[in-house]
């Protein structure tokens with residue numbers, strides 16, 4: 154059974170649909186790859202992460218503001234996530250994979266995103 158709500162989040166679905174429409178085929182959440190990337194393009198050795206701004210601590214983003222209550226708890230939790238993300242990106246690079254991170258807040262401009270995805274995957 155798959156967990157509802159955690160894996161099929163809307164931002165990820167938006168990115169999946171764009172990649173699919175552009176003609177790319179991908180695998181989801183490959184456990185053998187560091188960070189379980191949301192989309193993995195195996196033959197191209199490329200992955201895409203779709204990150205929620207709050208949970209992944211998008212720097213300078215207003216969606217990533219730490220709540221005033223339990224501030225220490227949240228900043229600790231989110232900096233752990235951020236460090237884990239950085240470690241995953243580094244590990245992927247060492248394995249010869251390239252990674253693209255798409256932030257939730259970037260999904261508002263859907264005119265440029267398909268082009269960015271295409272450039273990343275074909276480049």
Ligand SMILES: [Zn+2]
Pocket residue numbers: 206211214215216217256257258259
């Ligand atoms: Zn953001």
